[in-house]
Amino acid sequence: MDYICSKCGKKAPTTTRQAKCDCGGLWNLDYVPPKFSLEDVDSDEWSMFRYRKFMAVEGDGWKDISLGEGMTPVVRFDENVLLKMDYFMPTLSFKDRGAAVLIAYCKAIGVDYVVQDSSGNAGNSVAAYAGKAGIKCEIFVPEGTSPGKIDMIRAHGATCTVVSGSRDHCADVCRGKVDSDGCYYANHVYNPYFYEGTKTYIYEVFEQLKRMPKHILIPVGNGTLFLGAIYALEHLLASGVIDEMPKIIALQSQNCDPLLQAAERGEDKPAKVTPTPTIAEGIAIGLPMRGEEILRLTHKYNIKYVHALEDKIMEARAALAKKGIYCEHTTAANYAAYLHYCQLYGTAEDCLITMCGAGLKSDH
Ligand SMILES: Cc1ncc(COP(=O)(O)O)c(C=O)c1O
Ligand SMILES: [Zn+2]
Structure with missing residues (x-):
């Protein structure tokens, strides 16, 4: 390939x-996947690799790497909201979808050492799958990353280096190591194999509901779920199994919103922003490396952006927890943004929201 x-x-x-x-x-x-059909889903495989016919996955190496990721339930939260429970994952976040495919590929081509920078969850996923694959791993995280995430990364046998300064600076330090030492950059933003995994978010929803919800709300930092979801929706459209694009609502932190600003101004490049601290650590990306691609799709599908208001995130987290959903702060931002969207534009009916990170990870 x-x-x-x-x-x-x-x-x-x-x-x-x-x-x-x-x-x-x-x-x-x-790579262009073959036409999507539920008949070609491998129903004997109880992980997201049941969709491998539509993913750039070659051979059977993934079988040794898989930790059973995917197949997360869709739960009705209220009349209008469906929650996709992506924190029911091996490392408790949706990043496992991408990391499983990426690390299976690394194993297949004989990579023996990977590095990655992350706000915590992607690094946690890469560390876990690298552990399963027997690949040495170093993860760079910015200072202030939740201790729970750092502990998990180290528990998987990876080195975890905490870098002072912003999330964007942490990425620069890691990329410096890639440039100077030539190690493999198993990065969720750069490496397109990652998106082969995040596509399954949509394939699963389609198999579960036999339709697409009217609205799909997606958090966007670097946009790994956003891009995977749109690629998969485009694939379903091209295959004729859905006949229109659902309405995508993208959300960014009020304190770090380069794509929201660019989208609202109709621009093609992420706006220059100076991020200020946010409790939604997972979406605090000032310089999204695939920003132009995200904006191209944003304009193409007329995607609306909405803020997660900083002072509403904890309230949203509490409202979810009261009904049994204990998600991480960044994930509560998704629900806070949904409520804000409804205030601004009226109720978004039949809206799928990802619950993509688990609560205990960000408790500190
Ligand atoms: C819980 C959670 N939600 C959303 C995101 C945003 O993902 P992305 O940066 O790929 O858009 C992350 C990224 O780390 C995350 O951990
Ligand atoms: Zn080139």
Whole structure:
């Protein structure tokens, strides 16, 4: 299989250790899945790899790496809200979808050392799957990352380096190590195999409900769930199994919103922002590396952005917890943003919201 550069169109075999193209563009996969059909879902496989016919997954190596990720329930929360319980995952966040595919690929091509930067959850996922795969792993997290996430990363046998400064600076430090030491950058934003995993979020919903909800609300930091979800929805559309794009609502933190600002101004590049601290640590991305791609899709599908208001996140978390849903702070931001959206634009009926991180991870 080949990568294809998102900027200059140059191709390279996916076995390359180069994290991006010489021109600076990020890699996409030169891969078009076959037409989606529920008949081609492997119903004997009780993990998200049941959709592997529509994923760029070759061979059976994934069987040794899988921790049973995916297959998370959709729970009715109230008349209008459906919750997709993606914190029911091996490492308690949706990032396992992407990390399982990425690390299975790393194993297949003989990578023996990976590095990754993360606000905590993606690093936690990569560390867990690298542990399963017997691949050495180092994760860089920004200072202030929840201790629960750091403890889990270390428990999986990875080195966890805490970098002072912002999340964006932490990414720079990790990329510096990739450049200087040539280690494999198992990064959820750069590496397109990750999106092959996050696509399954949508395939699962379709198999579970046999339809798509009218609204789908998705948090966007670097946009790994956003992009995977849209690629999968485009695939379902192209396959003729759904006939219209659901209304996507994207949310960003009030304190870090480069894509919301650009979307509202109709711009093609993320706005320059100076993030201020937010309790939604998982979406505090000032410089989303696939920002232009996210904005291209935003304009194409007329996607609306909404803020998670900082002073409403804890209230939303408490409201969810009262009804048995104990999610992490960043995930409570999703529900806070939903409520804000309804205030601004009227009730969003039949809305699917991801509960993508577990509560105990961010308790400190
Ligand atoms: C719980 C949670 N929600 C949302 C996100 C945002 O994901 P992305 O940065 O890929 O948009 C993250 C990222 O770490 C997260 O951990
Ligand atoms: Zn290029």
